[in-house]
Amino acid sequence: MNRNKIVSADEAIALIRDGDSVSCSGFVGIGTPEELIVALERRFLATQGPCELTLVFAAAPGDGKTRGVNRLAHEGLVGRAVGGHWALVPKLAKLATDNLIEAYNLPLGTISHLYRDAAAHRAGTLSKVGLGTFVDPRQGGGRINQRTREELVRVMEIDGEEWLFYKAFPINVALIRGTTADPLGNITMEHEALLLDAQAAAMAARNANGLVIAQVERIAAAGTLDPRSVVVPGVLVDCVVVASPALHQQTYGTAYNAAFSGEMRVPANRIAVAVLDERKLIARRCAFELPLGGVINLGIGVPEVLGAVAAEERVLDHLTLTAEPGVIGGMPSGGLDFGAAINTQALLHQNQQFDFYDGGGLDLACLGMAQVDRTGSVNVSRFGSRLAGAGGFINISQNARRVVFAGTFTAGGLEVAIEDGRLRIVNEGAASKFVAAVEQITFSGPQAVSKHQSVHYVTERCVFRLQPGGLELTEVAPGIDIDRDILAHMGFQPLIEQVERMDGRLYGAGPMGLSAALLDRQLTERISYDSERNILFVNFQGYSIQDMDDVDCVRRVLAALHRKAGCKMALVANYDGFQIDESLSDSYFAMVEELHAQYYSTAARYTTSAFMRLKLGASLSSRRGAAHLFETQSEAIEFLLRRPHVLAAGMP
Incomplete structure (x- = not known):
């Protein structure tokens, strides 16, 4: 190939050979190289070649009708297919279920990992994914029909545990898609809704001395692409094809939505x-x-x-x-x-x-x-x-x-x-x-x-x-x-x-009040009560106060608990990793003071963060709250146990 890699779709597809293993990117219509797929079908219908390809796809690049790899469902064109999802490629699926091609259904994520492992020339992918399911070789190994005999999956035992080993296979041709390319083949994806496995599949084909064909919507001058935006570097790419707009929609449902590409946010x-x-x-x-x-x-x-x-x-x-x-x-x-x-x-x-x-x-x-x-x-x-x-x-x-x-x-x-x-x-x-x-x-x-x-x-x-x-x-x-x-x-x-x-x-009609219900449940799961010592433990570790609903939730849950108990308790509160919006600090600590006055006989709070102890101390002291602050839970409990008369005073 010369250094200017920009060619027509037909010129690029002409390089695919009989029997090649061809991976095709795409998730429904996102990242699906429709121009390249159309050219591959066109070549086969005109010349009956290439033939007996192995087609590999992680997610189904198709619309459930005629687009995507449905176009490749011709007897003789595909000899074997390894796919993660088949519902959107029914024409290809029919070849598989009619026993006309060899076919496998493997987990989508495992195929994604196989691209990466093939690029690194590893033997395959070791995973627990699929144990006990139809991809477990004891239940078929992901083989779709009787014609399919080779085992791509086997059970391995490591340190007494069962694993599945998915055999890697070479990728000879990678069909991928991006937004912009330069003459050296560097590919960016600024208008794409997803990155998918374009980089890993391209690397797998490149390291197998194969062919990488990229479909894009436009060409930039050499040296003008931001290197941090390049998803697939030009050293991996052999051919660049500029697609027609009709065959390069952002998704099969949407020609282009700036919100899908992250160019804008919508309410x-x-x-x-x-x-x-x-x-x-x-x-x-x-x-x-x-x-x-x-x-x-x-x-x-x-x-x-x-x-x-x-x-x-x-x-x-x-x-x-x-x-x-x-x-x-x-x-x-x-x-x-x-x-x-x-x-x-x-x-x-x-x-x-x-x-x-x-x-x-x-x-x-x-x-x-x-x-x-x-x-x-x-x-x-x-x-x-x-x-x-x-x-x-x-x-x-x-x-x-x-x-x-x-x-x-x-x-x-x-x-x-x-x-x-x-x-x-x-x-x-x-x-x-x-x-x-x-x-x-x-x-x-x-x-x-x-x-x-x-x-x-x-x-x-x-x-x-x-x-x-x-x-x-x-x-x-x-x-x-x-x-x-x-x-x-x-x-x-x-x-x-x-x-x-x-x-x-x-x-019922209208909103269910789910926010309050989930907030209450989340906080309730963080509370435990030691009835023998009359100590209430509240775990605020990693808890976040983002709005007044969160403040009201703390008030509501703790007040309901104390009313049900009918007595004052000692409080031990964990504030490790606690976060609060600064605009809510006054409301939150005023609520804490209110609860302290009504329901606590005494309180001890702890956090390993010196900054948080300083912040809590200042906020509680300024509101006449008891600022007994410690670094660990054991120190907080020890403080309370040294005051048994206070603990006992709250009991009914």
Whole structure:
């Protein structure tokens, strides 16, 4: 290649050889090199070459119809496909399910990591992701049909623990996409909604002496690109193709949105309020599981509505929503814009996001469910001849600290009515989702139980919780009969012990007051009471006071606790990592003084931060509050125990 790497799409695609392993970037339509895919199809239809390609894609670059790699679903063009998500590439999926090509479904995050490991010439990727699911070689190893025989996954034991080893394979050609290129092939992505795996895939192809073809929308003069903005350096790129605007949309749903590329921020209060139907009912119940201050992943389908509910209930600012292709913070989008987000805090490469996910970085994942069985296992990936694929589902569900699966109780024609705070089934769905055994295990209930993972299953009419003995029915909606509306439509008998009524606020009009409920719950979980010594322990470690709602929450929760106890107590409060907006200091410490006067016989506060001790001391002393401040909890407790008459004075 000469130093000017700018060529036509046909010239670049002409360099692909029969039998090459071709990786294609794209998440739905984001980062999908449509111009290059069209040129590859055009060449094959005209010349019947190249043929017998191995096509590799992490997330499905397709729209569920004809775009993306659906264009490559021609017999002879593709001989093998290794993909993470298949639902949006139905034409290619049909070749796989009809046994016309070799085909694998591997976890999206694992394929992202395989690009990186192939670039480094490692043997493969070692991971626990997939144990107990259909990608476990004891359950098929991710092979989609009988024609597919090579094992890409095997079980390994290391120090007595089981791991899965995913075999690396060479990438001969990488088809990637960016925004701007210079004649040397340096690629920036300022208009792209995601970074994806462009850099890792390009490096994998380059280090295999392969070919990297980049599709961009414009060319800059050499030496004018900011090196810090270059995502794929020119040393990795062989060909640059300038795409036509029609084949270089930002997403399949949006030609261009400056908010998706981070050029501007948009008001969050413009997010539309969802209509109160069965999807919103489910999202509302899931919202009560949100961990304030937590990092969360929302899947497609019903979980997408959860973001709108969080915005309506004014808790979005207390959460960090993420999306698997690399989005941190902001508000993820849905439909053909899925993967993009507005008002993001950061954008990672896709393989980095899965490093974070696989390592347990998610506090909560809310995901869809299509089939659930008595063991709590979930199927979202394969239904007879219909191949949906796992996508990032396995990585996310297996490694999040808490998982909430969300979906309607039945499918196919379900119609419900909400009347006077009660739920009525107008027309039952034709298909049961709770079956004796799922067709394919995308999430393993037994694996989750063995790890003591918290798992709930939320529907419009009831809630289940995963227990060692299987699925337990824990909540039922007002107006729902357990025998008629639940058990009669299940393929197994769940555990039933103590069943509670679902919160009536779910079925009412207007906001539920979720913010106050979650704030109260969060603080309540930080409180413990030693009745023998009459000491109340409050853990403010890492706690944040951001607005007056937070101040009111502390007042409300502590006052309610003391009124219930009916006596004064000694207080021990941990202020390590405590944060407060300066504009709220007066209100907060005035509230502390008020509580001290009414409810505490004495108080000791501690923090390892000398600065925080100084700040607390000044604020409490100026308000005539008792400023007994210490560095450790043991020092604080020792101070109180030296004053037994004060402790005893508060007891009833």
